[in-house]
Amino acid sequence: xxxxxxxxxxxxxxxxxxxxxxxxxxxxxxxxxxxxxxxxxxxxxxxxxxxxxxxxxxxxxxxxxxxxxxxxxxxxxxxxxxxxxxxxxxxxxxxxxxxxxxxxxxxxxxxxxxxxxxxxxxxxxxxxxxxxxxxxxxxxxxxxxxxxxxxxxxxxxxxxxxxxxxxxxxxxxxxxxxxxxxxxxxxxxxxxxxxxxxxxxxxxxxxxxxxxxxxxxxxxxxxxxxxxxxxxxxxxxxxxxxxxxxxxxxxxxxxxxxxxxxxxxxxxxxxxxxxxxxxxxxxxxxxxxxxxxxxxxxxxxxxxxxxxxxxxxxxxxxxxxxxxxxxxxxxxxxxxxxxxxxxxxxxxxxxxxxxxxxxxxxxxxxxxxx
Numbered sequence: 001x002x003x004x005x006x007x008x009x010x011x012x013x014x015x016x017x018x019x020x021x022x023x024x025x026x027x028x029x030x031x032x033x034x035x036x037x038x039x040x041x042x043x044x045x046x047x048x049x050x051x052x053x054x055x056x057x058x059x060x061x062x063x064x065x066x067x068x069x070x071x072x073x074x075x076x077x078x079x080x081x082x083x084x085x086x087x088x089x090x091x092x093x094x095x096x097x098x099x100x101x102x103x104x105x106x107x108x109x110x111x112x113x114x115x116x117x118x119x120x121x122x123x124x125x126x127x128x129x130x131x132x133x134x135x136x137x138x139x140x141x142x143x144x145x146x147x148x149x150x151x152x153x154x155x156x157x158x159x160x161x162x163x164x165x166x167x168x169x170x171x172x173x174x175x176x177x178x179x180x181x182x183x184x185x186x187x188x189x190x191x192x193x194x195x196x197x198x199x200x201x202x203x204x205x206x207x208x209x210x211x212x213x214x215x216x217x218x219x220x221x222x223x224x225x226x227x228x229x230x231x232x233x234x235x236x237x238x239x240x241x242x243x244x245x246x247x248x249x250x251x252x253x254x255x256x257x258x259x260x261x262x263x264x265x266x267x268x269x270x271x272x273x274x275x276x277x278x279x280x281x282x283x284x285x286x287x288x289x290x291x292x293x294x295x296x297x298x299x300x301x302x303x304x305x306x307x308x309x310x311x312x313x314x315x316x317x318x319x320x321x322x323x324x325x326x327x328x329x330x331x332x333x334x335x336x337x338x339x340x341x342x343x344x345x346x347x348x349x350x351x352x353x354x355x356x357x358x359x360x361x362x363x364x365x366x367x368x369x370x
Contacts, residue, residue: 006032006033006034006082007075007080007081007082008068008071008072008075009032009033009034009036009037010033010082010084010103010105011071011074011075011080011082011105011206011207012033012037012059012062012063012067012068012071012206013026013033013036013037013059013103014103014105014204014205014206015058015062015071015206015208015209016055016058016059016062017058018051018055019099020099020100020101020102020204021099021102022050022051023102023103024085024100024102025050026047026050026051027084027085027086027102029046029047029050030047033103037059037063040056040059040060040063041060041063070208071206071207071208074178074180074207074208075207077180078107078179078180078207079107080105080106080107080179080180080207081105081106081107081110082103082104082105082106083103083104083105083106083110083202084102084103084104085100085101085102085103089110089113090104091113091114091225091226091332092330092331092332092363092364093225093226093227093228093330093332094222094225094226095364096225096251096363097221097224097225097247097251098221098250099221100225101204101222103204104202104203104204105178105179105202105203105204105205105206105207106179106200106201106202106203107179107195107200107201108170108194108195108198108199108200108201109170109198109199109200110200111342112147112170112171112172112198112199112200113172113200113226114331114335114342115145115146115147115169115170115342116145116146116147116228116293116335116336117146117147117148117149117172117226117227117228118141118146118147118148118149118227118228118229118230118231118287118291119148119149119150119223119224119226119227119229119230119231119244119248120134120137120138120148120149120150120156120157120160120230120231120233121150121151121156121157121160121220121223121230121231121232121233121235121241121244121245122134122155122156122157122160122232122233122234122235122241123155123156123234123235123236123239123241123266124153124154124155124156124157124240125154125155126154126155126156126159126233126234126266127234127264127266129260129261129266130155130156130159130233130234130258130260130266130267131155131156131158131159132159133233133234133258133260134156134159134160134163134233134234135159135160135162135163135166136163137163137231137233137258137284138159138160138161138162138163138164138166138167138171139163139164139166139167140167140283140284141164141167141169141284141287141288142163142164142165142166142167142168142169142171143167143168143169144284144288144293145169146169146288146293147164147169147170147171147172148160148161148163148164148169148171148172149171149172149173149174149223149226149227150171150172150173150174150223151173151174151175151176151216151219151220151223152173152174152175152182152183152187152190152191152194152201153184153187154184154186154187156233156234156241157173158187158190159233160233161173161190161194161199162190165193165194165197165199170194170197170198170199170200171194171197171199171200172199172200172201172202172226173191173194173199173200173201173202174201174202174203174219174222174223174226175201175202175203175205175211175219176203176205176211176212176215176216176218176219177203177205177209177210177211177215178203178205178206178207178208178209178210179201179203179207180207180208181210183211202222203219204219204222216240216243217240217243220240220243220244220247221247223244223247224244224247224248224251224253225247225251227248227253228253228291228332228336229248229253229254229255229256229287229291230244230245230248230253230254230255230256231255231256231257231258231287232244232245232255232256232257232258232269232270232273232278233258233260234258234260234266234267234269234270235267235268235269235270236265236266236268236269237268237269237272239269241269242269245273254279254290254291255273255278255279256278256279256281256286256287256290257270257273257274257278257279257280257281258270258281259271259274259280259282291336292336293336314348316338316340316344316345316348317348317351317352317357319337319338319339319340320334320338320345320348320349320352320358320366321357321358321368322337322338323337323338324358324366324367324368325368327367328361328365328366328367329365329366330363330364330365330366331345331346331349331364331366334349334366349366356369357369
């Protein structure tokens with residue numbers, strides 16, 4: 001196959017819907033998907049033992065020349081790229097969840113994943129009030145530099161993406177089908193606008209994969225996993241949005257709940273969550289305050305200047321030291337604690353590791369070197 005970056009083989013292994021942890025083991029064992037392909041084709045005993053007969057059969061079928069060519073054509077026609085689990089760009093928060101995707105396909109700007117991200121979810125058959133609230137809240141957060149993650153569905157998802165774009169920040173959409181198609185079709189214009197305005201569209205599904213009912217609740221773990229917290233705008237008690245809430249809680253993150261109309265069935269899931277400990281809010285400022293994202297540069301500067309032992313270091317390094325004083329934390333927490341942009345923080349961390357000031361730990365965390 002004429003495909004220098006191996007994306008067609010990543011698409012091939014993703015097409016079998018093998019559990020992500022198994023795919024990760026295969027890639028760690030063989031190095032990349034192309035070597036896995038060659039091992040399957042030659043019937044190696046080792047890879048045969050790592051796969052069930054059903055998965056081997058699917059991979060053998062999908063590895064025929066005509067199927068590989070179809071995948072290659074879809075990848076090229078739709079400008080689909082690949083983010084693998086071992087890539088330095090793979091988001092830390094997502095890597096820490098159960099069954100983190102081994103392979104992600106994307107269109108757009110990958111650097112969106114290094115912004116402050118909040119998930120917004122809710123009903124597809126949403127009320128006018130819910131959609132209006134979602135769009136305004138997303139716009140208010142976006143104007144403060146927050147990017148919104150949602151699922152590109154109708155209703156609350158679409159309103160959330162649109163509001164984020166209204167506010168000037170890029171938005172991230174996680175779909176439940178291959179990136180060669182847009183689902184639902186009503187959101188083709190929104191899909192194109194997300195990419196036009198430097199946003200990102202992600203999927204763990206191989207090009208050519210059609211949306212299926214079981215894809216959506218599985219997809220929701222990625223929406224939750226990418227985000228530092230989740231906002232529920234509108235949901236009935238039994239709804240797909242509640243699976244996103246469950247994933248968020250299992251990942252140990254906060255769930256903010258829009259109060260909504262207590263007399264409306266549209267918000268019954270919201271009020272149940274509020275009774276069970278969901279975080280009540282009335283404005284974007286409430287969320288930003290609870291997330292400790294109300295930036296106060298003068299206070300940060302004052303704290304830095306109060307550390308005389310580090311006054312000879314650049315301000316960026318002093319900010320990192322202050323953020324790490326309580327103990328080891330990850331990249332996203334450092335972003336929140338230092339108020340640096342992602343490229344500056346990454347270069348600062350590299351310099352500080354070389355200088356012996358900090359050290360990296362398993363799980364992509366950092367700590368001061370003693």
